[in-house]
Amino acid sequence: MHAGIIFLLVIIGSVLFHIFTPWYWTDIASNWKGMDDTITLTFWVGGGVFVAVCLFMIYCVFRYQHKEGRRAEYKPEDKKLEKILTWATTLGVCALLAPGLIIWNQYVNVPKNAIEVDVMAWQWGWQYRLPGADGKLGTTQVRNIADNNPFGINPDDPFGKDDIMVESDVINLENNRPVKILLRSVDVLHNWYVPQFRAKMDAVPGTVTFYWFEPNKVGEYEVLCAEYCGVGHYAMRGGVEVQDKADYEVWLSEQETFEQLSARYEKLNVDGNKLAKK
């Protein structure tokens, strides 16, 4: 008897916790509201099933508690009932799967007007590269990485010359413009994750991965690494600043291109050589 009551309280407690929880998701700041909606839908359907199954179990505990001399029902199978339950479950599962797949389809198809951002990860930090006036990022190679070429851009690639280097762990994005995040890593797995944007993907050394989102709320956000990458994992933070178009353009114009950076280093070299000759 007590057992049934405690189980009942656990179920009621779970439902109340869900209703009154102060811990819930952060305010969404991207286009992926569909993900939140699918979670909510799954909560209703799944939560409903959880509560129903548990309540039925608790009912049985109360109603069919052991009594000497009473016999349980003897009915090994009930084909009809099993069939109904199978189909009902299948339907429920399809109802949850469908929106999930529809949103995934949007997730893997990047809009044409998305701006590409090269997010380069290393133990333990981030740096970013934007395409220059030509709208294309230059190709890269890990072996090219050096002080005068922090992104490893192939020197022969004409598209790379005007690439914009953001040698900071904070990147600025334009509000309401889709972004295609191109992820790469020079050492181990990482994952560029902003909880408010909902989206994430691993950065894998040796390949380039991607995902996209459209920020829709101006503000500053924290980037967390969401794939374990060694002892510094928990400290591997970065930032995003979502700005209106005007502010963004100002910020963009202040950044250095690959060409400018190379020139700066060349000058340093020349100066250095002169000093050495003296």
Next chain:
Amino acid sequence: MSDEYDNNKSYQAQSSEVMDGSVGSVNPDIDYVRPAEVGEQDLYHGHSFIEKWVFCQDAKVIGVQYFLTAVFTGIVGLILSWLMRLQLGFPGLAGFMTAEHYYQFVTMHGMIMVVYFLTALFLGGFGNYLIPLMVGARDMVFPYVNMLSFWMFFVAVAVLMASFFVPGGPTGAGWTLYPPQTILEGTPGSGMGILLMLISLSLFVIGFTMGGLNYMITILQARTRGMTLMRMPLTVWGIFTATVLAMLAFPALLVSAIMMTLDKVLQTSFFMPTILKAGEVLEYGGGSPILFQHLFWFFGHPEVYIVALPAFGIVSDLISVHARKNIFGYRMMVWAIVGIGGLSFFVWAHHMYVSGMNPWFGFFFATTTLIIAVPTAMKVYNWILTLWRGNIRINTVMLWCLGFIVTFVNGGITGIFLGNVSVDVPLSDTYFVIAHFHMVMGIAPLMVIMGAVYHWFPLVAGKMLHEGLGKWHFWITFLGAYSIYFPMHYLGFIGVPRRYFEMYDSPYMTSAVGMNEFISIAAFIVGAAQFILVFNIIKTLKTGKKAEQNPWKANSLEWYTSTVPPEHGNFGERLPVVHRWPYDFSVPGAKDDFIPQTTAPSEVIHTEVEKT
């Protein structure tokens, strides 16, 4: 040796006498059971202490050895989890706790609990003890190999534990051991620690293969007369299917362990691309980190079911016995176990939705993953329909079963979140995942293990565990574990990533400090509560009530041995002959509310029993 052989001869003579059938029965036809096709197995009985208790060939002793070794590793895993929770709930309180230590504890906790505790306990422990007894065999078919299996496991555990004491300590790569970080500096234990882990895993797989062959072949070939496949207890079905999965899945782990060892020792590049580390390009190139993830999860997902299926089977039997009612929809239950087992090989990449694999895989793996929810849900329905119109004993065993249903359904539902590819995107690598898998493959199987311990202890030790202590043990564990993992899902919603040594300087996460303290305190209490069981066992062995034979009035063969606890050879002079499934409870017209599997139809001629 010779006297045993003679003994067996006499067994055979007697059983062939029974083969002629019908001794003392009313109607010979309805009691007919096909004669045995092969003679009985020769058993090697140990003579010395070492042969009886150390290098023993009796599956029951091997089962207990597996059980105790697994429990030892489980306690190590438990202590590691305490240390982790200490850091998460009260950062800085333990002065020695560095990020290195934290990640080492996380890794060892995960690997120990999944492989060395749960897998070894369910298959090595319960499998060895119960399979021969439940199918009516005198022992496993290859007792010597079975013994080797345990000792290989023992060495694997020893190597694993040794890694705590090597320079650099155990590996801190996370239990998934994802390269490249696993074998690179920057991850704790990337020297000796990871090597010992890979060696230990390889030994485990080798040892497990020896045991697994035994479980499979014993179930397929050594069942007693009349024990058709569809009359086997679901426990045996669960363990059997799990073993088949293990035989197919563990090789993937073995090859990935070998390949990673080569990457580490010989600088091959199976999993290693070009890597820039501390300004220098390492001598690797061209390998694929994602290949490892595919291999790992091709093992790793079936592994979830290697743990879950025996739990499904065992809990079905416990519920049926203590609800005094046949398991509802036995055939559906069998096909669900087999179906889940088969499907579990087609869902592995749902662990990799955001791994950077080709995103188009997401459609396929989300679909297969959600399909697996259907047979799983059917099992849940059948458990609660077994309770329905039953005659339910609310004893300790049943409480653990009810606790299993609640936690399993809870964890199963959150699995639908994570399996549904686009819902997984915001939740993956957060505390939601931790809450989900602890609920579904940590707590739920643990509930079954505990129920099984209380259920079968009278058989193993001949004494009844104390009910009152058992109930305290249950309620503290269940309520405590539920209050650890239920709120933890909500940390995941906030977006708190897993595997963070320290996390809460982000503004929206600071609200979670209180919850973390609460979870840690609950974890300390739940862990400590497990020692109630240890105390209960010690007390019972010393002063406990002696168990009568078959105290739960069950039907399956393990309760019908010649002695309690059963001796080597299990069934005395004659092997039992099986006439029915093990679920004939509360049959209308029968004198008692249970009919043992060995009862011939002619003895219960006036009952309305269904043919099985």
